[in-house]
Amino acid sequence: MPIHASREDLHNPKGLFYEIMDKCFDAAVLVDTDLRIIHHSAGAEELTGIPTQEAAGIHIKDLDPVSDFQKVMRTGQDSHYSFTVVNGHNCIQHLIPIVEQGKVIACLGGILFRNLSFLKKILTEYHDTKEESNFYDSISRTETNYTFDDFITQSPTLLRILDKCRKLAPLKHPVLIIGESGTGKEILASAIHVAGRKNSRAPLVKINCSAIPTDLLESELFGHEKGAFTGAVSSKIGKFELAKNGSILLDEIGEMDPRIQAKLLRVIEEKEFERVGGNRLIPLKARIIASTNKNLYYQCQQGKFRSDLYYRLCTFEINIPPLREHREDIPLILNHYMKKTGLTMRFSPKAMSLLVNYDWPGNVRQLRNVVYSLDILQDREIIGEEVIREALKLEAPRPETKKEEEKMELFQHVASKEKELIIKTLRETNMNVALAARKLNIHRRTLYNKIAKYEINLDRQRRSNENGN
Numbered sequence: 001m002p003i004h005a006s007r008e009d010l011h012n013p014k015g016l017f018y019e020i021m022d023k024c025f026d027a028a029v030l031v032d033t034d035l036r037i038i039h040h041s042a043g044a045e046e047l048t049g050i051p052t053q054e055a056a057g058i059h060i061k062d063l064d065p066v067s068d069f070q071k072v073m074r075t076g077q078d079s080h081y082s083f084t085v086v087n088g089h090n091c092i093q094h095l096i097p098i099v100e101q102g103k104v105i106a107c108l109g110g111i112l113f114r115n116l117s118f119l120k121k122i123l124t125e126y127h128d129t130k131e132e133s134n135f136y137d138s139i140s141r142t143e144t145n146y147t148f149d150d151f152i153t154q155s156p157t158l159l160r161i162l163d164k165c166r167k168l169a170p171l172k173h174p175v176l177i178i179g180e181s182g183t184g185k186e187i188l189a190s191a192i193h194v195a196g197r198k199n200s201r202a203p204l205v206k207i208n209c210s211a212i213p214t215d216l217l218e219s220e221l222f223g224h225e226k227g228a229f230t231g232a233v234s235s236k237i238g239k240f241e242l243a244k245n246g247s248i249l250l251d252e253i254g255e256m257d258p259r260i261q262a263k264l265l266r267v268i269e270e271k272e273f274e275r276v277g278g279n280r281l282i283p284l285k286a287r288i289i290a291s292t293n294k295n296l297y298y299q300c301q302q303g304k305f306r307s308d309l310y311y312r313l314c315t316f317e318i319n320i321p322p323l324r325e326h327r328e329d330i331p332l333i334l335n336h337y338m339k340k341t342g343l344t345m346r347f348s349p350k351a352m353s354l355l356v357n358y359d360w361p362g363n364v365r366q367l368r369n370v371v372y373s374l375d376i377l378q379d380r381e382i383i384g385e386e387v388i389r390e391a392l393k394l395e396a397p398r399p400e401t402k403k404e405e406e407k408m409e410l411f412q413h414v415a416s417k418e419k420e421l422i423i424k425t426l427r428e429t430n431m432n433v434a435l436a437a438r439k440l441n442i443h444r445r446t447l448y449n450k451i452a453k454y455e456i457n458l459d460r461q462r463r464s465n466e467n468g469n
């Protein structure tokens with residue numbers, strides 16, 4: 001439906017029109033019949049990177065070469081929710097003609113580019129009809145995906161991991177990503193998807209296997225036919241179908257029920273699946289990326305995860321170490337998020353030392369959230385240790401607590417004990433890293449990382465073991 005307005009309204013910065021543009025859309029742009037911008041909102045400034053006062057007069061095709069503004073003005077008909085890319089941002093836009101006395105005098109573009117993943121989350125619950133599933137599908141493609149550039153690191157171990165991910169990205173094999181919460185598993189999964197997809201519109205569909213009750217998970221993954229079970233009043237397309245020739249991210253796969261694990265194994269082996277209650281075989285086109293914060297190898301030993309499925313998934317296993325194992329990245333990631341948030345304050349040496357020595361149980365996500373929490377202290381030039389203590393919920397040092405150097409000593413002491421224990425276990429297992437890792441109850445890759453960190457020379461140890469030293 002067109003909006004009825006006068007030419008005056010289009011040029012009145014204090015009028016209701018401009019206010020609506022600012023407040024009702026993530027971004028909005030008003031374009032005249034020559035396709036030149038009359039006004040763009042504060043949000044559009046963020047979207048396009050062009051200051052509002054410099055936007056007037058710019059041709060809309062310079063910003064969005066495939067836009068439908070011309071068509072909307074010619075036909076006088078709205079263009080409903082089309083998907084487009086502006087300045088690298090994926091957007092959903094709705095174009096509405098503006099009419100004065102029956103004549104189109106301009107066109108308003110209302111644009112959504114924030115929180116598209118939230119909209120997608122809502123749609124995952126309600127994509128029963130074909131139309132909704134198409135919309136979901138489009139949003140899956142439109143949602144901002146991470147790339148390798150979003151994974152901030154300078155740690156040699158992680159740079160090697162990124163390199164491995166880049167190499168395996170073009171292959172179609174399943175990938176297993178293991179790491180504690182907040183270590184960046186989803187960033188890597190998305191980056192592998194983006195780097196490996198043949199078609200830029202291939203979706204990455206995510207599902208959290210622990211968040212969905214087992215009874216529902218099967219139909220969420222594979223879909224169901226009408227009447228497949230009580231309550232299946234219509235047929236429903238599953239995530240594997242939605243992912244098409246893109247990728248499906250099975251998050252928290254360690255929590256998957258054994259019955260579904262068995263079905264997933266069959267799907268991986270046979271490369272096809274059926275909807276629940278269906279009898280049509282649907283080819284598996286999507287790439288499977290699984291992630292977990294559990295030690296799946298250990299889970300298999302305990303009989304909690306099928307080892308045949310684990311061996312299918314672990315051909316390409318990526319182990320992301322926790323942040324406390326690559327502390328050199330802390331200042332870098334800190335700066336990255338400070339810049340992103342527009343914060344310019346500096347940290348006192350004590351504050352920085354607290355940040356670097358903290359163990360970060362929530363990993364990079366927690367570090368990012370600490371930066372976000374500094375947003376309200378924008379007027380400070382220096383962030384002192386008391387702010388960081390509060391953000392990290394650390395107690396203030398009491399007089400009798402250890403000084404920084406003593407703490408360092410404790411840290412070194414723990415490290416040297418850890419190194420000793422690793423060497424002892426390696427010797428006991430005749431330098432068999434896999435066996436030693438099992439005895440230490442850590443993952444093999446983690447043990448390799450620690451061997452590298454402590455510069456343990458396996459050959460030398462092996463020789464001295466043989467010589468009985």
Ligand SMILES: Nc1ncnc2c1ncn2[C@@H]1O[C@H](COP(=O)(O)OP(=O)(O)OP(=O)(O)O)[C@@H](O)[C@H]1O
Nearest residue numbers: 150151152180181182183184185186187364365368
């Ligand atoms: N290496 C990194 N560089 C920059 N940001 C990172 C990095 N790792 C994680 N983050 C930040 O932490 C957030 C959480 O990362 P992500 O969702 O990938 O973690 P996860 O390992 O999947 O955690 P969970 O197991 O809780 O799902 C990201 O949105 C991002 O902001």
Ligand SMILES: [Mg+2]
Nearest residue numbers: 185186251291
């Ligand atoms: Mg995750």
